[in-house]
Amino acid sequence: xxxxxxxxxxxTQLHSLAQEHRKSRVLTVTMEIGPLSGVVIDSFQFxxxxxxxxxxxxxxxxxxxxxxxxxxxxxxxxxxxxxxVRPEACPxxxxxxxxxxxxxxxxxxxxxxE
Numbered sequence: 001x002x003x004x005x006x007x008x009x010x011x012t013q014l015h016s017l018a019q020e021h022r023k024s025r026v027l028t029v030t031m032e033i034g035p036l037s038g039v040v041i042d043s044f045q046f047x048x049x050x051x052x053x054x055x056x057x058x059x060x061x062x063x064x065x066x067x068x069x070x071x072x073x074x075x076x077x078x079x080x081x082x083x084x085v086r087p088e089a090c091p092x093x094x095x096x097x098x099x100x101x102x103x104x105x106x107x108x109x110x111x112x113x114e
Contacts, residue, residue: 023113070103
């Protein structure tokens with residue numbers, strides 16, 4: 001489960017931010033996880049919950065996950081459409097060859113600390 005290593009990397013980043021801003025506790029962490037990122041959100045949440053229990057800085061913090069839709073560009077008419085799951089065909093022209101754009105992000109959007 002690579003989500004555990006992703007959470008460990010997030011915790012390293014949170015520790016750096018807390019040290020830089022002289023904070024002692026993380027209250028809320030907001031992450032953007034794209035549908036094409038390869039991250040299983042439930043596994044990421046589980047890893048966050050398990051690892052934060054043993055981390056004084058992050059213990060009790062709330063993880064908020066935003067999962068925006070991916071954008072798909074039609075190779076026929078160049079139209080774009082947003083969807084959480086790859087569409088079968090372009091809604092504009094019916095072309096079945098669609099290219100994903102974005103949706104593979106894993107971004108730390110916001111951290112609330114005290």
